[in-house]
Amino acid sequence: MSQQKAALRANGFTFKQFFVAHDRCAMKVGTDGVLLGAWAPVAGVRRVLDIGSGSGLIALMLAQRNDASVAVDAVELDADAAQQAQENCAESPWADRLTVYQQDICQYAEQSGKRYSLIVSNPPYFEAGSACASPQRAAARYTDTLDHQTLLSCAEQLICEDGFFCVVLPADVGNRFLEMATARGWFLRYRTDIADNETRPPNRMLLALAPHAGEQFLDSMVIRGPDQRYSEAHCSLTRDFYLFR
Structure with missing residues (x-):
């Protein structure tokens, strides 16, 4: 491998079918995004939207998991991250x-006129607090740039009647998010609680919400045995x- 290619690979993450460069993104490839991209239900999906796409990781994973008829759109506010996502895609x-x-x-959400059968987001979840290394990292981590009520409102405008809206969140934040979503008329359909190992309580959760009630599927998973x-x-x-793997 050339020195140039080796340097490129050091600034990203190699998966089986694609490579994600993330050196210009505030939030790097991580466990939460991979879990969400692998877990989100894709049966019958017609069009996918990734909100706050960052490097494009989850959008790429969902493109891999769906057939050639399924278009995947990604929306990213930060110009550098959006450019890198475009290059990765x-x-x-x-x-x-x-x-x-x-x-x-x-x-x-106001201008696109599109509706999606699957919307995913690895959203900001910290309330504004200690300073971050950059404004871009603060925007990716803190809800003052995209609070959860606004995120839910945008999803409501963009979701199909039979669609799913999926997020990954820390356990405590996820419980509050679920309460907020339920109060707005969303229905929990899938939930997986994630623990690092069998001796620790779940510290993150995967949620799939829908505009209409239906059968619920609840389970849990440990990352390491x-x-x-x-x-x-x-x-x-x-x-x-x-x-x-």
Whole structure:
């Protein structure tokens, strides 16, 4: 591998079918995004939207998981991250059905006129507090740039009647988000509580909400087993993406 290619790979993450550069993104490729991209229900999906796409990771994962008829749109406010997401998507096997918009999601929801059968978001979840290294990282982490009520409102404008809106959040924040969503008329359909290992309580959750009531599916998963190896459930979920699973 050339020095130039080696340097590029050091600034990103290699998956089985695509590479994600993230050196110009405030939030790097991480466990939360991979879990959401691998977990979100895709049966019968017709069009996908990734809100706050960052590097484009989740959009790319969902393009991989869906067939060639499914278009995937990604909306990212930060100009540098949006540009990098565009480049990552253009280099992927699904460039012809991935579109990245550098835009505020509120403006996009008002102007796009589109409806989606699957909307995903790895949203900001910290309330404004200690300073971040950059304004871009603060925007990605703190809800003062995209609070959860606004996120839910945008999803309501963009979701199909039979669609799902999926998020990944820390456990305490996720419980509050679920209460907020339920009060707005959303219905919980899928929930997976995630723990780092069997000795610790769940510290994050995956939620799939829908505009209409239906059967609920609730479960839990540990990332690592007693031997600190990745659990079979985690390996099964992420096998199509991680290189060494």
